[in-house]
Amino acid sequence: MPVTLHRVDHATWAADAQVALDLSRIYADAPAQRLPLPADDYIRQHLESRGTFCCARFNDRLLGAVAVTEDPEAWWLANFCVRKTTRRRGVGSRLLALVGEAASRDGRVLRIVSEPLTMDDQLLLSRLGYRPSADGRYFQFEPPAKESPE
Template sequence: MPVIVETLNSPSEQDRVDLAKIYADAPDWLLAPHADAAALVEHGLAEGLLVAGRFNDRLLGAALLARGEQHWRLSHLCVRKVTRHRGVARRLVEQSALLAEQAGKSLHLAAPRDHLESQALAARFHLPLESL
């Protein structure tokens, strides 16, 4: 069963638990400028920016997807520690890029410029990297 990428508009209580678990292991730099994981999730939900990867009715990864006029911007990408290296982030990036392309926009990855893992991710998907 593949990871299904969706925009979260009305998350269930289980979705909220899963989102808390996803961002529980996130480093502080990934949460900025939000005070904590809960604030990041609430902002994403309130603004309609939160996209998530679902497998077997559980959320495994999430990110913020801002749909700008010039381009779309993917940021705060995080996958649960226990499910990393299984293609969840790849699926989130690929699906976000496809949605952006269908809207006639390009997708940019937003992360700290000096963060090597983010640079590698941007290079792997041929995405421009923007500073957070």
């Protein structure tokens, strides 16, 4: 599935009705206990606080998203969600890989706060190359070391 990365900021969300609808549909599929607010309120508040969403785009539709808050050394990820109808097809893994590549190009690392994560979330992050920080406050993406040519 050729999934590409699409960044959504407040201006994009406000100007593109399809983007707004797709984000709303993505987060409507999230379990209610996962989001701090109802889906549309969460999206609006995150974007108004200068956050962005990194989204998985396929055939001009957004299928998955993760909220991103930036600081000088890291992109902090939260509330990762893939549309129910698209789960278990590799969209989420591809999205996280694309986000990792974009953050690396920007000279940043990826981090996820540990506190709200379930054990299943932590296991998935470990399989994807995230490691807990020494103090356990967050998980940080640590890409596999590239093999040097012999």
